[in-house]
Amino acid sequence: MNKxxxxxxxxxxxxxxxxxxxxxxxxxLDIDRLRADFPLLARKVHGKPLVYLDNAATTQKPLPVxxxxxxxxxxxxxxxxxxxxxxAEEATxxxxxxxxxxxxxxxxxxxxxxxxxxGTTESINLxxxxxxGANLKPGDxxxxxxMEHHSNIxxxxxxxxxxxASLRVIPIDDHGQLVLDSLDDLLTERTRLLAITQMSNxxxxxxxxxxxxKRAHAAGAKVLIDAAQSVPHLGVDVxxxxxxxxxxxxxxVFGPTGIGVLYGREALLExxxxxxxxxxxxxxxxxxxxxxxxxxxxxxxxxxxxxxxIGLGAAIDYVQSLGPxxxxxxxxxxxxxxxxxxxxxxxxxxxxxxxxxxxxxxxVLDFAHPLDAGMILDRQGIAVxxxxxxAQPVMDRFKIPATVRASLAVYNTERExxxxxxxxxxxxxxx
Amino acid sequence: xxxxxxxxxxxxxxxxxxxxxxxxRYRFIIDLGRRLEPLDESLKIEAHRVxxxxxxxxxVPRIQSGDPxxxxxxxQSDAAIVNGLIAILRRIYADRPAPEVxxxxxxxxxxxxxLDEHLSPTRRNGLHEMVxxxxxxxRRAMESAADADARPSSC
Numbered sequence: 001m002n003k004x005x006x007x008x009x010x011x012x013x014x015x016x017x018x019x020x021x022x023x024x025x026x027x028x029l030d031i032d033r034l035r036a037d038f039p040l041l042a043r044k045v046h047g048k049p050l051v052y053l054d055n056a057a058t059t060q061k062p063l064p065v066x067x068x069x070x071x072x073x074x075x076x077x078x079x080x081x082x083x084x085x086x087x088a089e090e091a092t093x094x095x096x097x098x099x100x101x102x103x104x105x106x107x108x109x110x111x112x113x114x115x116x117x118x119g120t121t122e123s124i125n126l127x128x129x130x131x132x133g134a135n136l137k138p139g140d141x142x143x144x145x146x147m148e149h150h151s152n153i154x155x156x157x158x159x160x161x162x163x164x165a166s167l168r169v170i171p172i173d174d175h176g177q178l179v180l181d182s183l184d185d186l187l188t189e190r191t192r193l194l195a196i197t198q199m200s201n202x203x204x205x206x207x208x209x210x211x212x213x214k215r216a217h218a219a220g221a222k223v224l225i226d227a228a229q230s231v232p233h234l235g236v237d238v239x240x241x242x243x244x245x246x247x248x249x250x251x252x253v254f255g256p257t258g259i260g261v262l263y264g265r266e267a268l269l270e271x272x273x274x275x276x277x278x279x280x281x282x283x284x285x286x287x288x289x290x291x292x293x294x295x296x297x298x299x300x301x302x303x304x305x306x307x308x309x310i311g312l313g314a315a316i317d318y319v320q321s322l323g324p325x326x327x328x329x330x331x332x333x334x335x336x337x338x339x340x341x342x343x344x345x346x347x348x349x350x351x352x353x354x355x356x357x358x359x360x361x362x363x364v365l366d367f368a369h370p371l372d373a374g375m376i377l378d379r380q381g382i383a384v385x386x387x388x389x390x391a392q393p394v395m396d397r398f399k400i401p402a403t404v405r406a407s408l409a410v411y412n413t414e415r416e417x418x419x420x421x422x423x424x425x426x427x428x429x430x431x
Numbered sequence: 432x433x434x435x436x437x438x439x440x441x442x443x444x445x446x447x448x449x450x451x452x453x454x455x456r457y458r459f460i461i462d463l464g465r466r467l468e469p470l471d472e473s474l475k476i477e478a479h480r481v482x483x484x485x486x487x488x489x490x491v492p493r494i495q496s497g498d499p500x501x502x503x504x505x506x507q508s509d510a511a512i513v514n515g516l517i518a519i520l521r522r523i524y525a526d527r528p529a530p531e532v533x534x535x536x537x538x539x540x541x542x543x544x545x546l547d548e549h550l551s552p553t554r555r556n557g558l559h560e561m562v563x564x565x566x567x568x569x570r571r572a573m574e575s576a577a578d579a580d581a582r583p584s585s586c
Contacts, residue, residue: 368511369486369509370485371484371486371555371556372461372511372513374485375457375512376457386485401486401487402485402486430454430457430458431511
């Protein structure tokens with residue numbers, strides 16, 4: 001395999017010299033060794049070993065990512081593109097190499113389809129404002145689902161209000177699964193776009209996006225996939241999915257915060273007007289009008305998050321060195337363990353019991369408010385998230401104000417889940 | 432008013448000093464909350480809702496006009512620890528003259544109780560917003576008292 005040049009030769013050299021270091025004799029992940037790559041996992045909170053179960057909010061960072069950021073700022077920091085000096089050239093090469101890595105990671109046919117954004121939220125807003133602003137008109141419909149994160153609801157509400165299009169919603173059932181029968185009515189010739197999550201952050205539900213994309217295309221609609229949660233757990237292949245747009249965030253896949261990706265079908269991107277105006281996104285600027293650059297640069301106005309993109313490249317290398325299949329397999333085992341362990345807690349009700357789900361254990365307790373549970377777990381060193389998880393419509397659907405959410409990553413252990421169960425007994429004792 | 436604000440604060444500090452680890456502190460706070468007078472359902476309306484909390488908090492002002500105005504309030508949350516924090520706020524702020532409410536250093540007291548981490552606006556337990564709401568009640572009561580003084584007497 002031809003690996004793109006890296007600005008982290010020493011780190012990569014070290015890792016490739018010990019390709020088996022994270023695996024045991026049978027090729028399975030050695031979780032103790034893996035955890036040693038994540039310095040934060042070794043810290044204590046309130047005097048207790050940290051049990052980090054808030055990975056759907058953000059993941060911790062492995063040493064190759066931390067060291068890449070450190071090395072970039074120590075040795076290679078310069079503004080990219082148009083620089084004629086050596087350091088600018090190095091930074092540009094590292095940035096564009098990161099773009100190639102992202103393209104390869106999601107199997108994009110071209111790196112020109114990969115736009116760096118600040119995260120999933122900006123990616124979706126970019127499509128709503130640029131594509132939506134140019135293509136939506138009164139009578140058109142945008143279709144989302146009841147389980148979307150606010151960042152895949154509000155941009156569509158805004159652009160619908162602006163263009164006169166309407167927003168329609170695929171309902172979910174009591175398990176937190178899409179009610180697919182409703183598509184017969186909801187997906188029509190008026191539907192211009194289906195914007196849907198591949199995996200719910202609040203419920204863990206995995207949606208059958210492949211078949212949804214086929215149905216939407218058959219109805220003449222474009223499809224945007226919110227892959228913020230799915231990329232770290234399932235991996236994605238945009239050609240296999242055949243989606244038109246796909247958005248994800250670096251920080252949920254072991255990369256830095258403030259960097260994300262929008263994949264767009266190249267022909268679509270070429271037809272879209274700019275999102276933000278500024279430097280970098282133009283070919284030529286005259287006072288009476290400007291000529292815009294080609295994608296992806298047309299959508300990357302201003303100095304981008306250079307370090308973030310390079311850090312994301314390192315994170316992707318890390319994920320690929322573990323192997324997305326191994327990650328999915330390990331997490332499935334953890335989820336099964338967690339589902340059973342939490343199922344044994346009297347008074348606990350799981351919210352989100354879809355047949356297809358991953359990495360998220362969202363629940364309510366009949367003996368404590370989620371906030372009380374979160375605060376008492378925190379004192380025991382257990383980090384979970386409580387609240388509506390930026391998915392208030394999901395909470396409304398289940399008629400609950402909030403949930404406690406334990407969300408898993410590949411570095412979590414069965415023992416940590418058992419700590420959560422013990423921690424919940426303390427919640428019960430105090431409540 | 433039974434005891435002064437200063438004495439109420441010192442009583443709390445003494446009570447907390449007797450508590451050992453976090454568990455005893457949380458148990459004590461939750462017990463304080465249990466003894467709160469429940470809020471009538473009819474008062475749980477949006478105008479009384481305190482935002483900035485993951486739990487649902489209602490705070491109903493009860494102001495006695497006068498010179499100075501007396502600030503009182505009733506509040507309730509659906510979370511047990513937040514109810515305990517409300518009980519602590521009531522000990523300090525309820526049934527007190529508005530100038531005392533405004534002058535009181537809530538942060539200083541919560542720090543002495545080891546609860547100052549809860550006052551941070553980034554902690555979504557509503558404590559920060561409740562203190563702000565109570566202080567603004569006191570400020571407005573003072574302003575309307577001053578306006579009333581400034582108006583010429585009609586009799």
